[in-house]
Amino acid sequence: METEYIKLDRQNPDRDMLKRAAQLLRQGEVVAFPTETVYGLGANALEGSAVKKIFIAKGRPSDNPLIVHISSLNQLPPLVKEIPQAARALMKKYWPGPLTLIFPKSEIIPPEITAGLETVAIRMPEHPVAQALIEYAGVPVAAPSANISGKPSPTSGQHVWQDMQGKVAMVLDSGETRVGVESTVLDITRKPPMILRPGGITYEDLQETLGQVELDQGTGKMKVPRSPGMKYTHYSPAADVFVVTRGPQSFPGKFEKAYRSLSGEGKKVAVLISEETAQQMGDRIHPHYREVLGSRHDLREVAHRLFSAFRNADHQGADIILIEEFSEEGMGAAVMNRMIKAAGNKVIN
Numbered sequence: 001m002e003t004e005y006i007k008l009d010r011q012n013p014d015r016d017m018l019k020r021a022a023q024l025l026r027q028g029e030v031v032a033f034p035t036e037t038v039y040g041l042g043a044n045a046l047e048g049s050a051v052k053k054i055f056i057a058k059g060r061p062s063d064n065p066l067i068v069h070i071s072s073l074n075q076l077p078p079l080v081k082e083i084p085q086a087a088r089a090l091m092k093k094y095w096p097g098p099l100t101l102i103f104p105k106s107e108i109i110p111p112e113i114t115a116g117l118e119t120v121a122i123r124m125p126e127h128p129v130a131q132a133l134i135e136y137a138g139v140p141v142a143a144p145s146a147n148i149s150g151k152p153s154p155t156s157g158q159h160v161w162q163d164m165q166g167k168v169a170m171v172l173d174s175g176e177t178r179v180g181v182e183s184t185v186l187d188i189t190r191k192p193p194m195i196l197r198p199g200g201i202t203y204e205d206l207q208e209t210l211g212q213v214e215l216d217q218g219t220g221k222m223k224v225p226r227s228p229g230m231k232y233t234h235y236s237p238a239a240d241v242f243v244v245t246r247g248p249q250s251f252p253g254k255f256e257k258a259y260r261s262l263s264g265e266g267k268k269v270a271v272l273i274s275e276e277t278a279q280q281m282g283d284r285i286h287p288h289y290r291e292v293l294g295s296r297h298d299l300r301e302v303a304h305r306l307f308s309a310f311r312n313a314d315h316q317g318a319d320i321i322l323i324e325e326f327s328e329e330g331m332g333a334a335v336m337n338r339m340i341k342a343a344g345n346k347v348i349n
């Protein structure tokens, strides 16, 4: 398949191009588009045969359900059986934005989307291109991240091109995404509501709005998660990822030691570190590739850069990626969740 690659200004996108992309969606084709979290791979959510094409393009297991994206609140009622009370305050505060809510599904949701579940995940993205595309399409748009299944999610149009060239009808490129990790997935059919995947809206934010919110233990280390997708290997670069945890020892010393022992075996080691660690280590180590993710105290910046840093390290031909542990506060919960999954739980204690 020939894939059209279209650059669109984020704030003032070419309306004719957007209408063409929307028409492709209505014709049952797959179009990749930017959102504020990561790039999505979109198809008409009401047409099972269109949705199937997403799974084929990504190589995604069919038991991993998709998020349905809407551009206005009017689109919600037909998709769900009911709107739980807890959802209303959240929608008011965080939509449009990086929060996905789980609702009991209505009959019009095709089974391909929910992988047979009785619930459906819905979100209203805030990115102007995503909003206009959904609006012009006139249908809700099912969209997982626009990467090959298992790879790091794409945070730029170029990342999407690397993975989806020849596999989808069109790629819309509006530059880097703002958040850089996926949306928070919150199950509001339970009391108290439960975070199934940490993401762009933090646990602390949700607690403030809801009073009480639980965190699925599966979002942490190794246990079986309730969100079907979280059980798969995810976000993984080609290189082997190891997370160097913080402990009572001097951190740069511990990181350097891990680096020396891995690079000593003749491996090309990429290091992904905080500004603070970079400063403390100076030029005591000379890794194959090195990227500074941001300050330990600016976890939004770290989230913004994480997936692109994984891809950069792969691009440089690294065999191993050694990455520093960050705090799990605020956006750090999403950062550490993705990092641990990318590492397949390989941590250096």
Ligand code: AMP
Residues within 6 Å of the ligand: 064, 065, 066, 067, 102, 114, 117, 119, 120, 121, 143, 144, 145, 182, 185, 196, 197, 226, 227, 228, 229, 230
């Ligand atoms: P992705 O679109 O690739 O970022 O993944 C969407 C995430 O939402 C996956 O982890 C899915 O398992 C999760 N998800 C989608 N629908 C549901 C649902 N009905 N119940 C629980 N989790 C869901």
Ligand code: MG
Residues within 6 Å of the ligand: 144, 145, 153
């Ligand atoms: Mg994904």
